[in-house]
Amino acid sequence: MVEEEGKTLSMELSEKEGVENNGFVQNEAFDDKETDTSSQEEIPKTCAVDVDPEAMEEMPLKPYAGMPKEVLLKFSSQARYRVTREILFWLIIAAAVVLVCATIAIIALSPKCLDWWQESPIYQIYPRSFKDSDMDGNGDLKGIQEKLDHITYLNIKTIWLTSFFKSPLKDLGFGAEDFYDIDPMFGSMSDFENLITAIHDRGLKVITDLIPNHTSDKHHWFQLSRNRTGKYTDYYIWQDCLQPAGLVTPPNNWVSVFGNSSWQFDAVRKQCYFHQFGKEQPDLNFRNLAVQQEIHDVVKFWLGKGIDGFSFKAVKFLLEATHLRDEPRVNKSQSPESITAYSQLHHDYTTTQLGLHDLLRAFRQTMNQFSSEPGRYRFMGTNGDEKEDIEATMTYYGTTFIQEADFPLNFHLINMESLSGHSIFEAVNLWMKNMPAGKWPNWAVGSPNAARVSSRVGKEYVNVMNMLLLTLPGTPVTYYGEEIGMENIASENVSEEHIFSGSVVTLPGKSPMQWDGQDHAGFTEGNSSWLPVHSDYQSVNVEV
Numbered sequence: 001m002v003e004e005e006g007k008t009l010s011m012e013l014s015e016k017e018g019v020e021n022n023g024f025v026q027n028e029a030f031d032d033k034e035t036d037t038s039s040q041e042e043i044p045k046t047c048a049v050d051v052d053p054e055a056m057e058e059m060p061l062k063p064y065a066g067m068p069k070e071v072l073l074k075f076s077s078q079a080r081y082r083v084t085r086e087i088l089f090w091l092i093i094a095a096a097v098v099l100v101c102a103t104i105a106i107i108a109l110s111p112k113c114l115d116w117w118q119e120s121p122i123y124q125i126y127p128r129s130f131k132d133s134d135m136d137g138n139g140d141l142k143g144i145q146e147k148l149d150h151i152t153y154l155n156i157k158t159i160w161l162t163s164f165f166k167s168p169l170k171d172l173g174f175g176a177e178d179f180y181d182i183d184p185m186f187g188s189m190s191d192f193e194n195l196i197t198a199i200h201d202r203g204l205k206v207i208t209d210l211i212p213n214h215t216s217d218k219h220h221w222f223q224l225s226r227n228r229t230g231k232y233t234d235y236y237i238w239q240d241c242l243q244p245a246g247l248v249t250p251p252n253n254w255v256s257v258f259g260n261s262s263w264q265f266d267a268v269r270k271q272c273y274f275h276q277f278g279k280e281q282p283d284l285n286f287r288n289l290a291v292q293q294e295i296h297d298v299v300k301f302w303l304g305k306g307i308d309g310f311s312f313k314a315v316k317f318l319l320e321a322t323h324l325r326d327e328p329r330v331n332k333s334q335s336p337e338s339i340t341a342y343s344q345l346h347h348d349y350t351t352t353q354l355g356l357h358d359l360l361r362a363f364r365q366t367m368n369q370f371s372s373e374p375g376r377y378r379f380m381g382t383n384g385d386e387k388e389d390i391e392a393t394m395t396y397y398g399t400t401f402i403q404e405a406d407f408p409l410n411f412h413l414i415n416m417e418s419l420s421g422h423s424i425f426e427a428v429n430l431w432m433k434n435m436p437a438g439k440w441p442n443w444a445v446g447s448p449n450a451a452r453v454s455s456r457v458g459k460e461y462v463n464v465m466n467m468l469l470l471t472l473p474g475t476p477v478t479y480y481g482e483e484i485g486m487e488n489i490a491s492e493n494v495s496e497e498h499i500f501s502g503s504v505v506t507l508p509g510k511s512p513m514q515w516d517g518q519d520h521a522g523f524t525e526g527n528s529s530w531l532p533v534h535s536d537y538q539s540v541n542v543e544v
Contacts, residue, residue: 063075115377116157116158116205116308116375116377116379117158117205117207117309117377117379117406117475118440118474118475119157120155120156120157120158121154121156121157121158121469121470121475121476121477121478122156122158122159122160122207122475122476122477122478123151123154123156123158123159123160123478123480124160124162124446124447124448124477124478124479124480125144125159125160125161125162125480126139126162126448126479126480126510127139127140127141127143127144127161127162127164127186128185128186128510128530129480129510129511129512129513129523129530129531130143130144130147130480130512130513131143131144131146131147131513131515131523132512132523132524132525132526132529133146135524135525135526136185136524136526137524137526137527137528137529137530138185138186138529138530139186139512139513139523140185140186140187140191141164141182141186141187141191141192141194141195142187142191142194142195144159144161144195145191145194145195145198147515148198148199148202148204150542151202151204152202152204154483156204157203157204157205158204158205158206158207158308158379159199159204159205159206159207160206160207160208160209160311160477161206161207161208161209162208162209162448163176163208163209163210163211164182164183164186164192164208165177165178165179165181165182165183166178166181166182166183166184167183167216168216168218168280169183169185174209174211174277174281174313174314175211175214175215175216175217175277175278175280175281176211176215176216176219177215177216177218177219178219178220179215179298179301180298180301192305193305193306196305196306196307197306200306205308205309205379206306206307206308207307207308207309207310207311207379207381208302208307208309208310208311209310209311209313210298210299210302210310210311210312210313211312211313211314212284212286212295212298212312212315212318213276213277213283213284213313213314213315213317213318214275214276214277214281214282214283214284214314215281215282215284216280216281217279217280217281217282221235221236221284221294222235222236222282225238225269226266226268226269226273227268227269228269231290234285234288235284235285235288235290235291235294236273236274236282236283236284236285237273237274237282237283237285237320238269238271238272238273238274239251239263239271239272239274239324240271240272241263241265241271241272242265242270242271248265248272250262250263250272251263251272251324252324252325252326252327253326253327253336253339253345254274254320254326254327254345254349254350255327255339255340255341255342255344255345256275256276256277256278256279256342257276257277257342258277258278258342259340259341259342260340262274262275262276262350263275264279264282274320276314276317276350277314283317283320286318286319286359287319287322292359292362295363296362296363296366299363299366299367300366300369300370303367303370303378304370307378308376308378308379309367309378309379309380309381310363310367310378310379310380310381311381311382311383311409312360312363312380312381312382312383312405313383314383315356315359315360315382315383315396316351316352316356317350317351318353318356318359319353319354319355319356319359320349320350320353321348321349321350321353323349324349325349327345327346327347327348327349327350328345328346328348329344329345329346330343330344330345330346331344352392357395357396357398357404360382360396360404360405361398361402361403361404363380364380364398364403364404364405367380368403379406380404380405380406381405381406381407381408381409381442382396382404382405382408382409383408383409387411387415390430390431390434391434393408393434394408394434394435394436396408397435397436397439399436400436400438406440407439407440407441407442407474407475409442409444409477410431410441410442410443410444411444411447411450412427412428412430412431413427413428413443413444413445413465413468413469414444414445414446414447414450414456419457419461424468428443428472432473440474440475441472441473441474441475442474442475442476442477443468443469443472443474443475443476443477444469444476444477444478444479445465445466445468445469445478445482446478446479446481446482447479447509448479448509448510449509450509451488451508451509452479452481452482452486452487452488452509453465453466453482453485454485454486454487455487455488455508455509459485459487462482462485463485466478466482466483480513481513481514484514484540484541484542484544485540486511486513486514486534486540487534487536487540488508488509488511488534489508489511489531489532489533489534490508491507491508507531510531511531511532511533511534512524512529512530512531512533513542514533514534514537514540514541514542515541515542515543516541516542516543516544517537517538517539517541517543517544520533521533521534521537521541522541522543
C-alpha cells in the first residue's frame with residue numbers, strides 16, 4: 001500500500017565496517033568497538049523510510065555546525081546576513097572615529113604640562129648690586145654663585161641676569177663693547193661658565209638680557225664702520241649732515257629717548273650717525289642682512305654656552321623709516337626749533353616699523369635650533385615697552401601658527417599711576433582680555449628701571465603686592481630685594497661718577513642687596529660699595 005501512495009526513498013546504512021559521519025567528529029569509543037566484530041551485535045543492514053520527494057524539495061536548508069565552505073558562502077550571501085554584517089562593520093568604524101575625535105578633543109582641551117619658564121617665579125638680578133666676591137665694591141658673577149642657596153630657598157627656578165657684556169657702562173652697560181666677552185668688572189668667561197654649571201647643577205635655569213638695537217661707540221664694528229671698512233661700512237645708520245659752511249644740520253627732527261637730536265656728527269667719517277638712546281650708543285642698521293646675521297651669531301654663541309633664554313630689550317627701536325621724514329609734533333603750535341624732548345613728538349617713523357616682527361620671528365627660529373633636546377627649551381621674552389598700546393604689545397606673542405616671544409614683558413602693575421583695587425583690576429583685566437587665546441601671561445611689580453615697591457606704593461603694601469604677584473595666573477617676575485621690602489636709596493647719595501645719560505632716575509633702585517646687619521649689609525667685605533646701601537639695612541635684610 002505504501003508503494004501505491006508514492007515512491008520510496010531508501011537510505012541504506014553502509015555495509016562497510018565504518019559508519020558515515022555526516023560532518024561530525026567520529027566517536028573514538030565507537031571506533032574501538034567497531035574493531036571487535038565478534039562481540040558486536042548484528043546491525044540491521046538496511047532501513048527503509050518513505051519520504052515525499054516534493055516535500056524534500058520544499059524543505060528549507062538551515063545552517064548547521066560543521067557545514068562546508070560552499071554551504072557557508074551560500075548562507076553568507078543572503079541579505080539578512082550581509083546587511084547585518086555591514087551594519088556591524090560601519091558601527092565599528094563610527095565608534096573608532098568617535099573614539100579618535102574624543103581623544104583629540106581631550107588632548108586639545110586639557111591644560112598642557114607647564115614648562116620651566118611657567119612653573120615658578122623669575123628672579124631678576126642686577127649683577128653689579130647682588131654680591132661682591134673680590135672686595136672691589138662691585139657685585140660679580142662669583143658673588144651670584146655664592147648666593148645661589150638664597151635662590152633655592154625662595155623656591156625660585158629661573159634666574160634672570162641683566163646685561164653683563166663688556167661695556168664702557170654708558171647707560172649702565174646697555175651698550176655692548178663686545179657681545180662675546182664678559183665685562184671685567186663681573187669676572188671672566190671662566191667665572192661665567194662656572195656660574196652656569198652651578199645654576200644647572202641645582203636644577204635652575206638662567207636667562208639674560210640682549211639689547212640688539214645698538215652697540216657702544218667703542219665696539220670694533222663701529223670703529224670699522226666710521227672708517228668705511230669693507231662690509232662694516234653700512235653696519236650703522238649714516239647720513240650726510242655737514243653743510244658747505246661747516247655747520248652740522250641733522251637730517252630731520254628725530255629726538256633720542258634721552259632728549260635732543262638723535263643724530264651725532266662723527267668727525268672721522270664726516271657724517272652723522274643715528275642713535276635712539278645716548279650718543280655713545282649708535283643704532284645698528286637692521287636693514288643690512290649682515291647685521292642681522294651678526295646678532296644671530298651672538299645668540300648662538302651664548303646659547304652654546306648654556307644660557308637658557310633671552311629677554312630681547314628695546315626691540316621696538318630696531319627699524320626706522322627709510323624716507324627720514326620729520327616726525328609729527330604732539331603740540332602742533334610748538335615751534336619746530338624748540339623740540340628737544342622725546343615726549344614732544346609722535347614716534348611714527350622710529351618705532352615699530354614694518355618688518356620688525358619678521359626680525360623677531362627669525363630670532364625665535366634661531367633659538368628653536370637649540371630647543372630640540374628634551375628639557376632644553378630656550379625661552380624668549382621681549383620688551384617692546386608699548387605702554388599705551390596694548391594691541392601692539394600683544395603682537396609680540398606672534399600668531400596662532402607663527403611663534404614669536406613666549407611672552408612680552410608686562411609692566412602694567414609697575415606703570416600704575418595710583419594704587420587702588422580698581423586700578424589693579426583694570427591693569428590685570430587689560431592684559432587678560434587682550435591676550436591671544438592659548439598664550440601665557442606674566443606680571444612684574446619690580447624692575448631695574450623703576451622705583452622699588454616700598455618706595456613707589458609704601459612699605460605697608462609690600463607683602464600685598466608680592467601676594468598679588470604670586471597669585472595672579474601666569475609667571476611672576478620679581479626683582480632682587482623685593483622679597484625683603486628693600487627701598488630706594490636717597491638720590492643725593494648717588495654721586496656724579498655714577499650718573500650716565502638717562503640713568504640717574506633708576507639708580508636709587510639699584511642699591512646693593514642687603515644680606516645681613518654687618519658693614520655694607522654683607523654685600524662686600526671691602527671698604528666701600530659702588531652705591532651706598534640703604535640706611536635701614538640692619539633691620540631690613542635677608543638674615544632678619
